[in-house]
Amino acid sequence: MAADEQQAVLEGRLRSAQLKVTAPRVAVLGVLSKRGHLDAETVFSLVATSLPKTSLQAVYGVLGALVTAGLIRKIEPAASSALYEARVGDNHHHVICLNCKNVEDVDCIIGASPCLTPSNLQGFAIQSAEITFWGLCSKCQLSPDAS
Amino acid sequence: MAADEQQAVLEGRLRSAQLKVTAPRVAVLGVLSKRGHLDAETVFSLVATSLPKTSLQAVYGVLGALVTAGLIRKIEPAASSALYEARVGDNHHHVICLNCKNVEDVDCIIGASPCLTPSNLQGFAIQSAEITFWGLCSKCQLSPDAS
DNA sequence: CAGTTGTTTTTAGTTATTCAAAACAACTCG
DNA sequence: CGAGTTGTTTTGAATAACTAAAAACAACTG
Structure with missing residues (x-):
């Protein structure tokens, strides 16, 4: 797919979410469509390569708007800053390396639905x-010192 | 159980974790043994009622030491500060109210073990x-405006 | 009970994130 | 297609939660 075709797809996604199409939004969505689990700072630096005038605060604003619109998802793992990913709509989960903090998707859980029924709901209406999952990634199993 | 008996139990727990027994530590452990899912600030204010000289930084230090020793557990739910609980050793989980942020324990998951096997481990050694679980607690199902 | 080791206090600093006002740009509608 | 409205981005600053460091102090050892 050509770069401008890709651009058009991203614009379409923004428009169908009733969001105004702006360069920072297209750029942020583009960055997250290529690579997931990025923090605001990383998104900012990647966006900055094509749009150097974009501010970090704009990136926070765009990320917030995209999350609200349901175009991206925000995850907040313990002991790290918020991460964003464009993969939404499926109920996937995450494995995080205790050593290098690398995050990978976990497509699904064996026998998913029944497992997610807590035995004691305390009267909560679960949404x-x-x-x-926390563990060591294949790389860190070999050399636990690496970043 | 009398207050000083309770005190002795807490001191014993600290001692068996090879931690020096100090007033702030006993107080923090006591507070968390009574009530779980408290943030550092709340622990601090509860400890302050009996030990007014204790600083917030001391509370952070104590909480860190107790977590490292395995006497308490730290949970970091999305969009809120870290919470601490004295219930450790069992593999229990949490339900959090989307409205009032109240946290309750979930004792276990139906068919627990198999459900926690991700289908795609990406080479991770899971630890x-x-x-x-996110939802609405019974109170907030009735009046979603309450804090 | 003195010494050592480790804890707490006090004071500062950092990081991720949010807030607010003004400048600006996208889409609407005539 | 061009002005107006609405919403976005920039700029500058503030905040919350937590961490760091040095000095004062207290707990356990022998």
């Missing part, structure tokens, strides 16, 4: 369940 | 799984 979603969030699962995070 | 733990963390499940957070």
